[in-house]
Amino acid sequence: MEVYNVTDDAETFTSNAFLAVGDRTVLVDVGSMPGVVDVVRERVDDVDAVVLTHQHGDHVGELDAVLDAFEPELLCYDDHPRRTRELHDGDIVEIGDETFEAVYSPGHADDHLAFVSERTIFTGDVVTYSDGAFDDGSFGRTDAPGQSRxxxxxxxxxxxxxxxxxxxxxxxxxxxxxxxxxTAVIERALERAERREPKYPDE
Structure with a gap:
């Protein structure tokens, strides 16, 4: 399975959006970068599905544009007027060439899902490798209303x-x-989250 970050060259704030190319071509999140449809079209002619980790604006800003361009299925946990399949904890999702299990993972967002296969994990914002606060294992922000460490x-x-x-x-x-x-990266993220200190002390 080939995975491409189609918002990698964004000049405005956006989430990563991952195009997984294989038996089932899937976008995991779409980001908020204008022109993301054109970047996707440089790689593939069609998209079978969009799978959302959660519906924060930086992850879904270009969702309507992607849905209009490719008419894919839309899979997500929370309600959306264009959703075609509601996802729950433990549901099975085909992404690229791999079979993933949805893991309900709130805290950063009430509708957050991660997706885990035998080889790959799409973590959304629950865990990151490096994000400006920590390198080699970090965790999503939990300092906004409705979030919970x-x-x-x-x-x-x-x-x-x-x-x-x-x-x-x-x-x-x-x-x-x-x-x-x-595993080691996620364990470090957990240890840092368990300190319960502000992620960004200066803010």
């Missing part, structure tokens, strides 16, 4: 219990992707 910690622990030891690729909603010991 305690729920975030619980979600990271749940991901670790359901993460196969064979997972070696992590694609997060922000920052760099990571190939290697994904």
């Amino acid at each position: 305690e729920r975030e910690i619980k979600s990271i622990r749940e991901i670790l219990t359901r993460l196969p030891a064979s997972v070696e690729r992590m694609y997060a909603g922000h920052g760099e992707s990571f190939h290697g010991d994904v």
Whole structure:
């Protein structure tokens, strides 16, 4: 399975948006970068589905444009007027060439899902590799209204219990992707979250 970050060259704030190319071509999040449809078309002619980790604006800003351009299925946890399949914890989703399990992981967002296969995890914003606050293992912000550090910690622990030891690729909603010991990265993110200190002390 080939995975491309189609918002990698964005000049405005956006989440990462990952195009997984394989038996089932899927966008995991779409980002908020104008022109993302054109970048996707440089790689593929069609998109079978869009799978959302959550519906914060930086992850779904270009959703209507993508849906209009490719008419894919839309899979997500929370309600959306164009949703074609509601996802729940434990649901199975085909992305690229791999079979993923949806893991409900609130804290940063009430509708947050991560997606775990035998080799790969799409973590959305629950865990990142590097994000400007921490390198080599960080966690999503929990300082806005409606967010919860305690729920975030619980979600990271749940991901670790359901993460196969064979997972070696992590694609997060922000920052760099990571190939290697994904379990160790998520364990460091958990340890940092469990300190319960402000993620960005100067803000």
